Amino acid sequence: MVEGLFNPDRWEKAFESMDTFGEGMLMTLKVMIVGLIVALVLGVIFGVLSTTKIKALQVISRIYVEFFQNTPLVVQVFFYYNGLPIILKTLLGASRPVRLSKLLLGVCGVGLYHGAYIAEVIRTGLEAVPKGQYEAAHSQGFTSLQAMRYIVLPQTLKIIMPPLANQALNLVKNTSVLALVAGGDLMYHADNYVSNSGHLQGYIICCVLYFIICFPLATLARKLEENAKKTPQPKKKKKMEVA
Amino acid sequence: MIKIVDLNKYFGDLHVLKNINLEVKEGEKLVIIGPSGSGKSTLIRCINHLEEPTAGEVYIADTLVTKKNKLEMAKKYSSMVFQQFNLYPNMTVLENLTLAPIKLQHMSKEAAKEQAMIYLKRVGLENKADQYPQNLSGGQQQRVAIARALCTKQPIILFDEPTSALDPEMVQEVLDVMIELSKENITMICVTHEMGFARQVADRVIFMDDGQIVEEGTPEHFFDNPENDRTKLFFSKILR
Numbered sequence: 001m002v003e004g005l006f007n008p009d010r011w012e013k014a015f016e017s018m019d020t021f022g023e024g025m026l027m028t029l030k031v032m033i034v035g036l037i038v039a040l041v042l043g044v045i046f047g048v049l050s051t052t053k054i055k056a057l058q059v060i061s062r063i064y065v066e067f068f069q070n071t072p073l074v075v076q077v078f079f080y081y082n083g084l085p086i087i088l089k090t091l092l093g094a095s096r097p098v099r100l101s102k103l104l105l106g107v108c109g110v111g112l113y114h115g116a117y118i119a120e121v122i123r124t125g126l127e128a129v130p131k132g133q134y135e136a137a138h139s140q141g142f143t144s145l146q147a148m149r150y151i152v153l154p155q156t157l158k159i160i161m162p163p164l165a166n167q168a169l170n171l172v173k174n175t176s177v178l179a180l181v182a183g184g185d186l187m188y189h190a191d192n193y194v195s196n197s198g199h200l201q202g203y204i205i206c207c208v209l210y211f212i213i214c215f216p217l218a219t220l221a222r223k224l225e226e227n228a229k230k231t232p233q234p235k236k237k238k239k240m241e242v243a
Numbered sequence: 244m245i246k247i248v249d250l251n252k253y254f255g256d257l258h259v260l261k262n263i264n265l266e267v268k269e270g271e272k273l274v275i276i277g278p279s280g281s282g283k284s285t286l287i288r289c290i291n292h293l294e295e296p297t298a299g300e301v302y303i304a305d306t307l308v309t310k311k312n313k314l315e316m317a318k319k320y321s322s323m324v325f326q327q328f329n330l331y332p333n334m335t336v337l338e339n340l341t342l343a344p345i346k347l348q349h350m351s352k353e354a355a356k357e358q359a360m361i362y363l364k365r366v367g368l369e370n371k372a373d374q375y376p377q378n379l380s381g382g383q384q385q386r387v388a389i390a391r392a393l394c395t396k397q398p399i400i401l402f403d404e405p406t407s408a409l410d411p412e413m414v415q416e417v418l419d420v421m422i423e424l425s426k427e428n429i430t431m432i433c434v435t436h437e438m439g440f441a442r443q444v445a446d447r448v449i450f451m452d453d454g455q456i457v458e459e460g461t462p463e464h465f466f467d468n469p470e471n472d473r474t475k476l477f478f479s480k481i482l483r
Contacts, residue, residue, distance in 0.1 A: 135293055136329035140343040140395060141318025150342060154333040232375040234335070 005200055014201035017193055021202075024189030025209050031106035031175045031185060032213070036168055038111030043118025050123045061119065068116035073177050077109040081181040102184045106175060114171045121167065125160035126152070158228050165221035172213050186210065244269040244399065244430050245290060250299035252285055252454075259285050261454040263299070269398070270428040274441040274462070277451035278477060283434045286451070287401050290432070291321045303399070318347055321399040322392035326408050328384040330376040336363070336387050337372040340394045348395065355394075362390040366420050382413030386420050393424075400424075402433040438482060442466065450474045 004010055042064075050061040068076070085097035092098060100108065129152045137147035179187035190206030193199070245267040252260035259282045267273050275283045288294040290301055292313035301308045303320045330339050340359035344350040350358070363369045366386040368379075376384050385405055392400050402421070406414045418440045425431060425444040435441065441448055442462040449459040450471070458471045466482075469475050 130327075130329075132325060132327050132329040133331065136323075136325065136331070138293060138314065139291055139317055139321070139323035139325075139401075140391075141314045141347050142343070143314055146346065150346065151331050151333070158333070231377050234373045234375065234378070 005204075010197075010199045010201050013197065014193070014199060014205060018205075020189045020193060021186065021205055021209060024184065024186035024206075027102065027106075027184045028172070028175050028186040028210075029213070030103055031110065031178065031183075032168075032172050034103070034107045035110040035114070035175070036171055038107055039114035039118050039167070039171060042111065042115030043122055046115065046119035047122025047126065050119065051126045065116045065119050068113050069120075073109065073113045073174055074180060076113060077105070077177050077181055080105050080108050102178070102182075105181065106178045106183050106185065109178065110171050110174050113174065114167055117170075118164065118167050121160050121163045122156075125156040128159050129155045162221050162225040162228055165217055165224055169214055169217040169221065172217065173210065176210070244271070244304060245432075246300075246302040246305075247286075247290070248300045248302070250286070250289060250301065251297050252282070252289060252294060253297045259454050260289070260296075263454075263456060265449070265456065267430060267432060270430055272425050272431045272444050272446045273433070274445040274448045275432065275434045275451060276436065276438075276441065276448060276465075276477075277457075281451040282454040283451045284403055287403050287432055287434050290399075290401060291317050291323060293323075317397075318395075320397050321401055322395050322397045323401040323403065324385070324388050324392050324405045326404040328376070328381070328388045328408075330384055330388055330391070332376055335373050335375055336368070336379070339376065339387060340391050343391075343395050359390070359394055362393045363387075365393070365423070366390045367416075380413060381409045382416045385409065385413075385417045389417070389420055389424070398428075399430040399432070402431065402435065404434050404436075406435065406437060436481060438462075438466075450477065452477070 046061040046064050049057040050065070052058065080100060085099045088094070088098035089096065133151055133155070134144070134147055137151050138144075142150070175183075175185055176187035177183075178185045179191055182188060186206055186209055190202045193202035245265075247263055247265040250260055250263040250265075251258070263286060265286075275287065277283050285294055289296050290303070290308075292301070292308055292310070295310065303316055306312070306316065308316050330336075331342070334342065337356065337359055340362065341350075341352070341355040344355040344358065345352060360369055360372065363372055366389055368383060368386055368390070371379060371383065371387070376387065379387065389400075389405075405421070406417050409417065414437070418437060421431075421433070421440065422444055431444075433440075433445075445462045447459060448462050448465050450457050450465065450469075450473075452473045458465075458469060458474045465474070465478065469478055
């Protein structure tokens with residue numbers, strides 16, 4: 001088995017099937033991009049809701065976050081695959097179970113799951129800005145919205161960027177869960193290849209492709225973290241010269 | 244300039260301000276002293292409605308301050324200097340000073356910068372314009388905060404324990420700026436423990452205890468012959 005890894009013929013065969021891997025990679029990238037957008041939108045909405053003063057909204061946000069953070073993604077995805085079609089059938093009054101497309105299934109899976117984590121990132125980011133910042137803004141006459149825009153959000157953004165990049169990274173890796181429900185993603189195609197040929201090359205190529213997506217994200221997260229830690233240095237004198 | 248009528252404030256069950264009545268004339272320098280927990284910070288924060296009064300009214304220039312107009316009123320009449328400075332850390336010193344004039348008072352960028360540099364010079368920090376607040380000492384940050392309050396040109400400045408968070412050796416540089424400022428026709432209300440400052444600057448001192456104004460008078464009155472027992476006790480402790 002292990003010698004097979006060094007067998008050039010097997011590698012050649014594997015590279016001949018690059019189309020399959022490409023197809024899977026494309027699906028993974030699609031799920032990643034749309035999933036990330038969904039997760040960000042959900043994260044911003046629920047993150048902001050949990051910092052409002054309205055109790056009911058806080059509770060709704062809490063339930064969402066706790067539910068998705070404390071149940072495994074695999075279970076959630078299996079539910080979308082097996083349970084949701086039946087529920088949708090009843091809801092829509094269709095004659096057959098209504099299956100989600102592979103893309104939609106994937107997007108729901110990672111989007112809802114990571115949306116919960118991103119909501120927490122955003123909540124902590126907003127809460128990290130001291131109350132005094134709002135007070136200073138109000139004492140100058142800024143409305144809450146203006147205070148957010150000019151003063152709070154720029155500070156929040158700096159705090160949340162590193163964990164957000166980390167979430168994007170985890171989201172990419174978690175798309176591989178879709179392989180379990182024939183999601184048509186990179187892992188699914190790689191696993192198919194290995195099952196059909198018996199050649200482990202499939203997994204290695206799969207790893208390399210994930211790495212190509214993930215490594216830049218991890219590097220970005222580290223860079224952002226370093227930046228966030230640094231005390232900002234004085235700005236270089238710009239064109240404005242005050243006599 | 245400021246008129247406070249039957250002001251009451253509760254935090255939950257805690258009655259922190261009890262029937263406060265106070266008038267402050269235009270250009271007056273008022274110093275509020277008293278033990279911690281006596282409600283002096285809450286009182287000053289009620290003036291610009293950073294704290295919503297539970298009952299009673301605050302008038303500034305004969306206009307009732309309400310939940311609705313408080314931001315307008317602040318923009319027009321009052322600025323504030325905080326114990327913790329509360330400079331905006333995402334902006335340079337210059338940006339801290341020009342934000343409100345540009346965004347709220349629609350001053351041109353050039354004019355706002357020019358004005359900011361004038362005020363920075365006044366607090367002795369014109370060479371720090373491009374620094375970020377985190378790189379300044381506490382005393383310097385507070386002087387920037389005072390310059391920021393000046394840039395918006397309101398006739399009232401509220402000082403909420405401006406030197407309490409400073410290292411001892413930095414207190415005087417901030418007080419010096421405030422003393423210099425007191426020569427102008429700005430209405431200054433200052434919560435502080437700095438009695439030397441009060442003596443030098445205040446037209447009137449009020450002493451608060453347990454949510455009430457216990458005694459008021461000139462600084463000399465307080466130093467020479469305070470009447471109330473609580474005032475005497477307080478002074479015997481802080482004047483060593």
